[in-house]
Amino acid sequence: MGPEPSLQEESAPAGRSVLIRRVDVDVHGLPDRSRLLFDPSGRISIPVSESAGRIWDLCDGNHSIDQIVDDLAATYDAERPQIDHDARAFLAELERHGFVERQSSFQ
Amino acid sequence: MSCAAALQPATEDSFCVFGFSFVLRTNHPESRDAFVRLYRQFESSIDAETAIEAVFRSQGDEFRWQLGEKTGRASDVRGALWGLESALCEATLRSQQRLIAIHAATIYSRDSAVMLVGPSGAGKSTLSVALSRRGFTLATDDVALVDPNTLTVHPIPRCVHLDRQSVLLLEAECFHLPETWKRFSFLAPVDLDSRPIPQCGAGLLIYIAGPRAQRSRLKPVSQSEMAARLLSETGQGPLTDSENVAVFSRMSSSAACFHLIPGSLSETADLVAALILRHQYAPAGSKVEGIERSGKRPWRPRM
Numbered sequence: 084m085g086p087e088p089s090l091q092e093e094s095a096p097a098g099r100s101v102l103i104r105r106v107d108v109d110v111h112g113l114p115d116r117s118r119l120l121f122d123p124s125g126r127i128s129i130p131v132s133e134s135a136g137r138i139w140d141l142c143d144g145n146h147s148i149d150q151i152v153d154d155l156a157a158t159y160d161a162e163r164p165q166i167d168h169d170a171r172a173f174l175a176e177l178e179r180h181g182f183v184e185r186q187s188s189f190q
Numbered sequence: 191m192s193c194a195a196a197l198q199p200a201t202e203d204s205f206c207v208f209g210f211s212f213v214l215r216t217n218h219p220e221s222r223d224a225f226v227r228l229y230r231q232f233e234s235s236i237d238a239e240t241a242i243e244a245v246f247r248s249q250g251d252e253f254r255w256q257l258g259e260k261t262g263r264a265s266d267v268r269g270a271l272w273g274l275e276s277a278l279c280e281a282t283l284r285s286q287q288r289l290i291a292i293h294a295a296t297i298y299s300r301d302s303a304v305m306l307v308g309p310s311g312a313g314k315s316t317l318s319v320a321l322s323r324r325g326f327t328l329a330t331d332d333v334a335l336v337d338p339n340t341l342t343v344h345p346i347p348r349c350v351h352l353d354r355q356s357v358l359l360l361e362a363e364c365f366h367l368p369e370t371w372k373r374f375s376f377l378a379p380v381d382l383d384s385r386p387i388p389q390c391g392a393g394l395l396i397y398i399a400g401p402r403a404q405r406s407r408l409k410p411v412s413q414s415e416m417a418a419r420l421l422s423e424t425g426q427g428p429l430t431d432s433e434n435v436a437v438f439s440r441m442s443s444s445a446a447c448f449h450l451i452p453g454s455l456s457e458t459a460d461l462v463a464a465l466i467l468r469h470q471y472a473p474a475g476s477k478v479e480g481i482e483r484s485g486k487r488p489w490r491p492r493m
Contacts, residue, residue: 113412113439117412119414119439126431131414134487134488134490135490135491160486166489169489169491
């Protein structure tokens with residue numbers, strides 16, 4: 084089996100590509116700052132850390148993937164290449180499960 | 191001819207298990223004793239005319255049972271006892287209008303419930319029995335109901351599911367199974383500890399998942415991960431999936447959550463026993479991971 088697909092490996096669409104979180108996904112915040120994302124239609128649950136929860140929040144249609152990474156790098160204590168790699172892997176997982184939808188916005 | 195029609199019952203006992211009412215009729219005194227031990231806190235003076243009829247009958251060389259329309263037979267008492275007990279548990283689960291079922295063993299330490307969550311074969315039963323030897327009260331080795339409003343845990347007592355390998359592991363621990371096990375391989379939780387079960391929620395949630403390791407390990411997991419695990423160990427019930435997720439999130443929020451990778455039985459039971467005692471005496475909230483208050487936050491990708 085090959086490595087997990089990452090958004091880094093996908094061809095860049097024309098214009099600016101953004102990922103938008105689906106509004107019908109249930110989001111439960113827990114006291115330890117983790118969150119549980121649950122898609123009732125597919126009965127899929129994805130538990131996420133506080134950091135990954137921040138990525139979810141930024142999938143609002145106003146942030147490109149690069150801008151999401153910029154925000155994370157300014158917020159979290161890790162090297163940018165590491166954050167870039169992890170964030171793209173997580174976004175690819177969200178997209179694979181249909182929790183976010185990709186849109187191209189031409190500016 | 192149905193079991194009931196052919197039976198001249200020697201005994202008749204009524205039970206109401208979390209809303210599921212049934213009358214047990216049997217001509218086999220030792221089987222009656224087994225079910226009375228199992229459901230002793232659910233004995234009830236229900237209306238025998240409206241309750242479901244459960245029949246256990248010894249006839250010649252075989253044993254037959256019937257629960258409503260469902261029937262079974264076995265050439266040995268054990269097979270028939272386990273068959274009827276399993277049917278009673280399924281009927282109890284199907285009858286639920288409000289409570290949520292979770293596939294989990296439940297033990298008690300003083301007034302706190304500890305749920306051992308995991309799929310079949312994970313080792314919940316064997317570990318539960320080993321923990322009962324360490325002073326904890328085993329209430330069920332298989333399934334518990336949870337009140338979605340109060341989060342109170344209601345264990346459904348079951349005959350403890352031990353296979354040959356489990357018995358060998360317990361005997362290696364110098365655990366002597368009671369006489370009831372030796373006769374019919376039917377062990378009710380009350381055979382191990384007759385203390386009453388307190389009404390409370392789960393303060394400690396432990397997810398058991400292999401593969402078995404050389405050394406047993408307990409690692410904290412996030413509350414959201416535990417909520418997802420609880421969701422994976424529940425079936426069809428009275429609530430929608432989204433409502434279940436909300437309940438499991440609340441359950442995880444009020445508990446310390448761990449993943450257990452089991453090792454040898456003795457070492458694993460000692461490790462879990464130590465965790466339970468540590469948790470019992472820990473200040474409230476001390477298990478919740480904190481976020482650093484100054485500077486950049488720690489990066490935890492995914493989980």
